[in-house]
Amino acid sequence: MKKLSQLTLPSQLMSYGFLDPSAKRELRRKLLKAIAIPGCQIPYASREVPMARGWGTGGLQVTLTLLNSSSVVKVIDQGADDGVNAASIRRFLAKVSGARETTDTCKATIIQSRHRVPEEIMREDQILVLQVPEPEPLRPVEHHISAARQMHADANYARLWLILYEQMVRTGRIMQATEYPSLVNGRYVMSPSPIPRWDVPKLHMARHLTLLSAGREKRLYAVPPFTRVEPLAFSDVPYRVEDHAHLTCSRSGLKGFFMNEIPKDDGGSHFELSDSGFCEKTLRRAAGEDVSIGATWYRNGVMS
Amino acid sequence: MSYVAARGGEQAIEQSERLYRERLGTIDATRVDAIARSLPWLVDRIMGEASLYAPRLAALALAQSGGDLYEAVLLLRAWRTTQPRLAVAEPLRQDKLFTHRRISAAFKDIPGGQILGPTLDYSHRILRTDILDGAGLEPEPVEMSPEPAPPHQPSLASWQKAQGLVVDFERQDVPKQDIPDLTREPLLFPAGRAHRLQSLARADTGGLMALGYAVMRGYGPSHPTVNELRLVEADVEISHPRGTVFSAGRVRVSQAEVASKAGAETIDLGFCATLGWNEVKIIAGGTLDLNEPHATKGSPFEEEFFLSHTEPVEGAGFCQHFKLPHYVTFQSTLDAMRDARRKQAEMASQAAAEEPAE
Numbered sequence: 001m002k003k004l005s006q007l008t009l010p011s012q013l014m015s016y017g018f019l020d021p022s023a024k025r026e027l028r029r030k031l032l033k034a035i036a037i038p039g040c041q042i043p044y045a046s047r048e049v050p051m052a053r054g055w056g057t058g059g060l061q062v063t064l065t066l067l068n069s070s071s072v073v074k075v076i077d078q079g080a081d082d083g084v085n086a087a088s089i090r091r092f093l094a095k096v097s098g099a100r101e102t103t104d105t106c107k108a109t110i111i112q113s114r115h116r117v118p119e120e121i122m123r124e125d126q127i128l129v130l131q132v133p134e135p136e137p138l139r140p141v142e143h144h145i146s147a148a149r150q151m152h153a154d155a156n157y158a159r160l161w162l163i164l165y166e167q168m169v170r171t172g173r174i175m176q177a178t179e180y181p182s183l184v185n186g187r188y189v190m191s192p193s194p195i196p197r198w199d200v201p202k203l204h205m206a207r208h209l210t211l212l213s214a215g216r217e218k219r220l221y222a223v224p225p226f227t228r229v230e231p232l233a234f235s236d237v238p239y240r241v242e243d244h245a246h247l248t249c250s251r252s253g254l255k256g257f258f259m260n261e262i263p264k265d266d267g268g269s270h271f272e273l274s275d276s277g278f279c280e281k282t283l284r285r286a287a288g289e290d291v292s293i294g295a296t297w298y299r300n301g302v303m304s
Numbered sequence: 305m306s307y308v309a310a311r312g313g314e315q316a317i318e319q320s321e322r323l324y325r326e327r328l329g330t331i332d333a334t335r336v337d338a339i340a341r342s343l344p345w346l347v348d349r350i351m352g353e354a355s356l357y358a359p360r361l362a363a364l365a366l367a368q369s370g371g372d373l374y375e376a377v378l379l380l381r382a383w384r385t386t387q388p389r390l391a392v393a394e395p396l397r398q399d400k401l402f403t404h405r406r407i408s409a410a411f412k413d414i415p416g417g418q419i420l421g422p423t424l425d426y427s428h429r430i431l432r433t434d435i436l437d438g439a440g441l442e443p444e445p446v447e448m449s450p451e452p453a454p455p456h457q458p459s460l461a462s463w464q465k466a467q468g469l470v471v472d473f474e475r476q477d478v479p480k481q482d483i484p485d486l487t488r489e490p491l492l493f494p495a496g497r498a499h500r501l502q503s504l505a506r507a508d509t510g511g512l513m514a515l516g517y518a519v520m521r522g523y524g525p526s527h528p529t530v531n532e533l534r535l536v537e538a539d540v541e542i543s544h545p546r547g548t549v550f551s552a553g554r555v556r557v558s559q560a561e562v563a564s565k566a567g568a569e570t571i572d573l574g575f576c577a578t579l580g581w582n583e584v585k586i587i588a589g590g591t592l593d594l595n596e597p598h599a600t601k602g603s604p605f606e607e608e609f610f611l612s613h614t615e616p617v618e619g620a621g622f623c624q625h626f627k628l629p630h631y632v633t634f635q636s637t638l639d640a641m642r643d644a645r646r647k648q649a650e651m652a653s654q655a656a657a658e659e660p661a662e
Contacts, residue, residue, distance in 0.1 A: 043490035053621025172647035
């Protein structure tokens with residue numbers, strides 16, 4: 001007769017990387033499926049994590065599944081490494097996995113981000129995990145998840161084109177600011193998460209893998225390396241990124257990147273680089289430190 | 305520079321948590337036990353919403369969150385999801401439930417009898433301010449009935465089925481490992497019956513009440529009658545690897561069956577059950593279940609609407625997330641708005657220039 005101790009594994013108070021093996025196994029399978037069908041939303045169980053829904057629980061689950069002790073992790077919120085929620089997520093990731101923390105895009109192996117793609121070009125050996133509040137690009141035109149799934153299956157995106165056209169007729173331009181619907185690999189329209197329009201071209205034919213995960217809505221999808229990501233645009237009305245090319249960062253003096261506008265007391269504004277890690281490296285280099293700065297996607301304010 | 309800022313951020317997080325905890329004071333096992341003893345209905349409510357039957361852990365979650373129910377439910381759910389699923393219990397059968405309370409509004413009396421059990425339904429809700437002046441509220445001892453109510457009761461629906469009043473659907477024997485489990489699978493629509501009932505079982509009490517109440521007020525076609533409502537203790541029966549079935553303990557369960565009078569020949573039944581004793585939740589949930597087949601597309605009484613929007617962890621979390629900075633999105637919107645204004649102004653000045661002189 002077997003003893004009880006032979007039938008059971010030694011008790012572990014917490015699994016490595018917090019999530020238990022069954023959750024990780026499901027996520028890995030769904031991630032592979034998402035990579036195999038670029039842009040297609042794959043439902044997953046989306047377990048509860050020790051953070052409130054809507055605070056990056058989808059990104060967190062993906063990152064926790066991919067992390068190992070040799071990983072170097074960077075977490076940004078609205079472009080900043082020092083946002084309170086980014087700091088809290090980064091601390092949690094490092095604590096449960098033993099991964100090293102960084103604010104340097106070039107040094108990270110995995111970058112979890114809320115609503116920005118870093119300005120420095122990401123490499124083949126890096127993964128970008130985007131937090132997604134609303135994975136369904138069709139939600140503005142179709143509230144029912146079940147009906148939207150059917151529309152994706154039929155590649156029926158007519159109503160999306162229609163709302164973009166209506167915006168143009170009403171205001172003279174396409175008003176969609178962030179979450180700009182984009183066609184992936186010529187097949188599925190995805191929401192690239194609320195990244196600014198500035199960042200969407202960075203996903204097109206990128207060297208890195210992008211994983212997008214919505215914890216609350218229980219959907220994940222992927223843009224594999226070297227995959228087409230084309231924002232929906234009309235042939236005679238080209239896609240336009242934010243008009244930030246001429247703005248200058250008041251801290252670093254850099255020009256031609258996505259900026260945060262800071263209102264001033266005198267009624268005007270000044271601008272700061274939204275990518276805080278990039279800004280910090282520029283400042284350190286200016287102060288004489290030997291800092292390596294990667295090539296950027298935009299050069300002189302133009303996507304290269 | 306940014307390092308300082310990062311540390312500053314972490315310090316701010318640390319200190320704001322301290323401010324919160326300062327208000328709660330020292331939390332120890334004594335406080336947890338006092339909560340478990342004095343607030344059994346609240347403990348039951350959050351055990352249902354957490355879908356975790358663990359009264360002491362639920363009391364701990366309440367202590368730790370200072371009674372913020374959404375926080376408490378999240379604490380329990382986040383703990384629960386890391387636990388292994390060791391076994392699947394035997395299905396519960398109505399006539400094997402240890403029944404504390406069981407009533408039907410559909411008949412004056414029912415086979416097995418109406419059993420009031422513990423309830424405040426017929427009490428006068430008078431706030432006992434004298435307690436604040438030092439009086440004690442010692443519960444009066446319950447007088448034993450000479451004839452104790454039978455612990456097990458038949459289900460009213462089985463009588464109705466025998467009469468041909470309720471359709472007797474064929475019982476589906478699903479292998480235990482194949483029973484869908486919402487805690488490990490995403491909810492898709494249309495949801496399977498199992499997923500719908502599981503989702504109702506862990507739904508937010510207040511959310512279900514609001515939507516269920518709206519249906520009852522006439523926004524849905526079927527006015528509910530409580531066919532049978534039960535508060536029970538159920539044995540969690542587990543099969544030992546050698547084949548013996550044994551009870552691993554008892555859990556409090558509530559279940560409601562609500563009937564519609566709308567059917568022409570048979571009575572339609574809606575059903576809702578949850579862990580813990582929580583009557584409002586199951587009556588509202590049963591009413592939503594009952595009305596769902598007749599819900600018009602796009603109404604709040606469609607399963608997709610009410611299940612999606614009564615998820616306490618998801619709903620509360622999303623409400624909270626709007627406190628996070630959204631300045632990148634805002635910046636992007638401003639850019640489009642300013643450009644649109646510029647365009648409108650250009651068009652207006654162009655139109656003015658083209659206006660022929662009088």
